Amino acid sequence: QVQLQQSGAELAKPGSSVKISCKASGYTFTSYYISWIKQTTGQGLEYIGYINTGSGGTNYNEKFKGKATLTVDKSSSTAFMQLSSLTPDDSAVYYCARFGRVYPLDYWGQGVMVTVSS
Amino acid sequence: DIVMTQAPLSVSVTPGESASISCRSSKSLLHSNGITYVYWYLQKPGKSPQLLIYRMSNLASGVPDRFSGSGSETDFTLKISRVEAEDVGIYYCGQLLENPYTFGAGTKLELK
Numbered sequence: 528q529v530q531l532q533q534s535g536a537e538l539a540k541p542g543s544s545v546k547i548s549c550k551a552s553g554y555t556f557t558s559y560y561i562s563w564i565k566q567t568t569g570q571g572l573e574y575i576g577y578i579n580t581g582s583g584g585t586n587y588n589e590k591f592k593g594k595a596t597l598t599v600d601k602s603s604s605t606a607f608m609q610l611s612s613l614t615p616d617d618s619a620v621y622y623c624a625r626f627g628r629v630y631p632l633d634y635w636g637q638g639v640m641v642t643v644s645s
Numbered sequence: 646d647i648v649m650t651q652a653p654l655s656v657s658v659t660p661g662e663s664a665s666i667s668c669r670s671s672k673s674l675l676h677s678n679g680i681t682y683v684y685w686y687l688q689k690p691g692k693s694p695q696l697l698i699y700r701m702s703n704l705a706s707g708v709p710d711r712f713s714g715s716g717s718e719t720d721f722t723l724k725i726s727r728v729e730a731e732d733v734g735i736y737y738c739g740q741l742l743e744n745p746y747t748f749g750a751g752t753k754l755e756l757k
Contacts (some may be wrong), residue, residue: 572694572737572748588745622693631684631741633705635693 528552531561531623531636538642546609547639549623553596556604557581560626563597563608565605567619567639578606613643647672647740651749658728659757666723666752668738673718674701682742685714685723688751689734697736698723730756 534548549561563575576587578597585597594617596609606635621639624632648671668683675681678686685698696705698714703723711726725732733756739748 571737574744574746574748586744590745619678624694630699630705632686632694632739633682633696633699635695638693 529625529643530578531558531612531634533623533636533639536576536640536642537606538644541614541643541645543613544609544611545613545641546607547641549606549608549636551604551606551619552626557601561606562624562632563617564622564624564632565619575608580606595609617641618643646745647674647743647747649738649740649747650751651738651752653752654750655753655755657755657757660729661727663726664728664754666736667672668723668749670719670721674740674742675718676742681716681718682740682743683716683721685738686737686739688737694737696714718745728754728756746748
């Protein structure tokens with residue numbers, strides 16, 4: 528069965544960076560992109576971007592350019608998102624989701640809570 | 646950015662009755678290829694969102710046929726007939742026509 532297993536919760540200080548992972552299983556990893564979505568109570572769901580798991584090409588929401596960096600390791604079927612220069616506004620739950628041409632965001636990871644606090 | 650506006654923000658439904666959730670986009674989501682790029686997701690309490698409806702009116706795999714999606718270029722409806730306890734959660738519409746993909750604020754469905 529398709530699964531996206533994300534890394535654990537992060538507690539980070541303002542100005543630092545975190546890198547969260549999303550390990551895929553149960554399907555051919557390079558046949559689907561991986562998207563990343565931010566969820567907060569105030570802003571709801573925000574699309575961050577996606578990565579082409581075959582080529583490594585990326586597509587970002589302009590709002591998250593410079594904040595998020597998406598990478599992939601095909602050998603381990605894992606996608607990564609690094610968040611840099613963290614501020615309290617970056618505190619949120621971050622999801623990865625499989626992105627197919629017909630069925631976008633059809634499988635989601637369990638989410639990673641990132642808390643930015645001094 | 647395309648703005649997705651949902652209504653109502655919350656709805657309370659008696660089990661066995663039906664519920665409708667509306668979503669309006671600030672721009673037509675009908676592509677020249679004939680596909681309307683609006684999607685519906687359900688986030689059950691404590692869980693990740695799950696895909697319910699894709700391309701406006703198509704049921705995702707494993708989703709009960711009590712769910713249906715319809716609409717035009719900018720106005721969309723998710724209908725749930727014979728609401729069950731497992732349908733409780735927050736429903737989101739989303740547009741995947743153009744970057745940045747955007748979502749509605751969500752509609753919380755509760756049982757009476």
